[in-house]
Amino acid sequence: MKKILKWTGIVVLVLGVLWAATFFIKSNSKGAITYETQTPFIASIEKKTVATGKVIPEEEIEIKPQISGIIDKIFKEEGDAVKNGDLLATIRVVPNEQALFQARGRVRNAELALNNLKIEYDRNKTLYDRGVISNQDFNNLKLQYDQAGQELENAKNDYLIIQKGSAGGSASANTNIRATVDGTILEIPVEMGDQVIQSNNFNDGTTIATIADLGQMIFEGKVDEGEVGKLQVGMPLEISLGAIEDQKFGATLKFIAPKGVEESGAVQFTIKGDLEEDESFTIRAGYSANASLTLEKKDSILVIPEALLQFDRQTDKPFVEVETGDQKFERRDVEIGISDGINVEILSGLTEADKVKVWKKTEPIKKGTEEEEEGEE
Numbered sequence: 001m002k003k004i005l006k007w008t009g010i011v012v013l014v015l016g017v018l019w020a021a022t023f024f025i026k027s028n029s030k031g032a033i034t035y036e037t038q039t040p041f042i043a044s045i046e047k048k049t050v051a052t053g054k055v056i057p058e059e060e061i062e063i064k065p066q067i068s069g070i071i072d073k074i075f076k077e078e079g080d081a082v083k084n085g086d087l088l089a090t091i092r093v094v095p096n097e098q099a100l101f102q103a104r105g106r107v108r109n110a111e112l113a114l115n116n117l118k119i120e121y122d123r124n125k126t127l128y129d130r131g132v133i134s135n136q137d138f139n140n141l142k143l144q145y146d147q148a149g150q151e152l153e154n155a156k157n158d159y160l161i162i163q164k165g166s167a168g169g170s171a172s173a174n175t176n177i178r179a180t181v182d183g184t185i186l187e188i189p190v191e192m193g194d195q196v197i198q199s200n201n202f203n204d205g206t207t208i209a210t211i212a213d214l215g216q217m218i219f220e221g222k223v224d225e226g227e228v229g230k231l232q233v234g235m236p237l238e239i240s241l242g243a244i245e246d247q248k249f250g251a252t253l254k255f256i257a258p259k260g261v262e263e264s265g266a267v268q269f270t271i272k273g274d275l276e277e278d279e280s281f282t283i284r285a286g287y288s289a290n291a292s293l294t295l296e297k298k299d300s301i302l303v304i305p306e307a308l309l310q311f312d313r314q315t316d317k318p319f320v321e322v323e324t325g326d327q328k329f330e331r332r333d334v335e336i337g338i339s340d341g342i343n344v345e346i347l348s349g350l351t352e353a354d355k356v357k358v359w360k361k362t363e364p365i366k367k368g369t370e371e372e373e374e375g376e377e
Contacts, residue, residue, distance in 0.1 A: 037323050037355035040304045040346055047296040047338050051271060053221020055241065055287045057212030058274075061181050064205035067161075068198045069093045069175070071190050076209070078188050082179040088209050089177040091196065103159040110152035114145075121145040183213040186285055217275040217283055219251050219291050222268040230295045231256055237273045242288040249283075250276040251291065296338050303343040308356050309336070320350070321357040329357050 069091040076088050121141055128138040187210040190196060199205030219239050223231065237251040251273035260267040273291060275283070309318050318336050321329040332354075337345030350356070 035327060035329070036358045038305065038308060038358060039355055040302050040350050040352050042300055042352070043303045043343060044297070044299040045301065045303060045338055045340050045343060045345055046294050047340055049223060049227045049293050049295055051221035051223045051291045051293065053219055053271075053289055053291065055217050055239070055275060055283060055285070055289050056220055057183075057186070057214060057285050058216040058218050060186065060210055060212045060285075061183070062207045063088060063177060063180060063209045063211065064199040064207055065091055065177055065196050066198055067091060067093060067175065069196060071192050071194045071196060071208075072175075074188065074190075074192060076185055076188070078185050080185050081183070082185060082211065083182050084179055086179045087176055088179055088185075089190075091175045091177065093175060103155070106155040107152070107159050110148070110155040114148040114152050117141075117145045117148045177208050179209075179211055181211055181213075183211040186210045186212050212285060214283070214285065215277065217285070218254075219273045219275055219289055220270065221289070221291050222263075222270055223293075225260055225267040225269065227295060228256065228260075228269040228271075231271065231293065235293060238292040239273075239275060240290045240292070241283070243284070244281060244287075247281065249278060249281075252276075253293070298338060298345065301337070302346045302350065302352065304346055304350070304356060306339055306342060306344045308358065309334075309344065310359065321359075322350070323355040323357065 072090045072092040074089045076082060076086070082088070124133060124138055124141050127133045128135075189207055189210075194206075196206035196208065197203055219237065231253065233253055233256060235253040237253055239249040239251050241247070241249065253271060253273045255270075255272035257270040260269045262268075271291075304320070308320055310320065311318055317333060319331055319333045322332045324330050332349055334349030335347040337347050339345065
């Protein structure tokens, strides 16, 4: 029994050695990897960045009331073109009862004061005509009488403004809301019956309408702090609109914010550019847009695909492998310049005649070899 087990173990050991030897021979019998090469070439490189933002009017004017009340009627709609002075809406005044009573009281007091001075004025005029009082005394009394009349007129106007919104009901009454510039109505955020608040030193007031000139549009976006230092006012921009596909619009950079704002851990700087007019397209306010800016450009320079570069693990300096013979390569350090993410500029280390090794080339596995190995297993 022991002899049978002993010979069985020997047989298993011999078979294992034979299988390992066969596997090793087959593994080493595969052909060596053949690396392809590429040569440097002359090309142009543009280093660009993209700023995301939107297209907005250069100026948006908010129309606000000069008196509080309720929207009585709206004469225009969003999208209408208006001229300076066009009537947009009217306001119905709802006077404060306390202020109305106080204004009425001021009118009554002014009437009483005027009546009293009138009696005094008539009496002294008779004496003045007879030469009893001096010219100076009469003139002083006449001045007081005229001032009382003016005070009554002012009190009546205040009362009418509180009650009706205007003193004389003229076309320029505070209850008439008119456009202050030429342009297009972008938004009317109120409706008939809405209560509105006047604009004053303590309150911005309720916006009745927003008007802008859609013929003067600008791009407003943001760029990262790492790229803002390379921008200059006057640089050309290429604008792409999300709402208009396959169409580019020209623009000129006119503003770079002097102060950045931190957003999601990165400092962003606002930029603005004047959009060139194109009458064949209707550009609406608020379109999302991307602006492409050329940070650096070089023409007719020696370049290679960036994928051919390797970097030293210790010095982090770039290098490539150049062919010196049939599938024989040597390391060569290179100095690189700008890159567009596809090609990179070679400042030194290579010539157009050099053949650069294409890295990470693997030999394809033959289907027949796979089937044979599976069958043997």
